[in-house]
Each structure stands twice: as structure tokens, then as C-alpha cells.
Amino acid sequence: MDTPTQYRISKLHPSVRAEAAKIESxxxxxxxxxxxxISLTTKGKNRKVVAQISTEDLKRELQ
Known part of the structure; x- marks a missing residue:
């Protein structure tokens, strides 16, 4: 996250900051x-899988 964005987030109410951090994660x-x-994963050391689809399902849907 860039510095201007971090600055804007720091000015938010604590509950909104927590929600922004949750979304960013x-x-x-x-x-x-x-x-x-195919797995879509988050950034960082503790990467989590956000979404996953099999290549066969993807091929079938693209036909």
C-alpha cells in the first residue's frame, strides 16, 4: 500500500481502519x-487461498 493511502486510512475511525485492514488482507x-x-492467494508470508477452480472446470466453462 502506498504512503498516501496509508495516511488516509490512519485518519479513519478505528472500526473502519480494522475493516480496511481485513479487506486488504x-x-x-x-x-x-x-x-x-488455479488458486488465487493473498500476499505476505502467511498466504491464504482466496479462491480456487480446477483447470478442467475452467476449460469446460470456456467452451
Missing amino acids: LMIENIDINDGK
Whole structure:
């Protein structure tokens, strides 16, 4: 997150700041393909899978 954005967030009410941090923690940073599945993951050390779809399902939907 850039410095101006961090500054604007710091001015928000604490409950709104907490919600912004929660949303930021779910922002997608990586797209991984493992074991026939495409996974969208968050950034950072403790990456979490936000969404996942099998490559076969994706192929079927694109036809």
C-alpha cells in the first residue's frame, strides 16, 4: 500500500481502519497452478487461498 493511502486510512475511525485492514488482507497477490487447480492467494508470508477452480472446470466453462 502506498504512503498516501496509508495516511488516509490512519485518519479513519478505528472500526473502519480494522475493516480496511481485513479487506486488504484478502487482496489477491498471486495466481498459482498446482495439482490441476488455479488458486488465487493473498500476499505476505502467511498466504491464504482466496479462491480456487480446477483447470478442467475452467476449460469446460470456456467452451
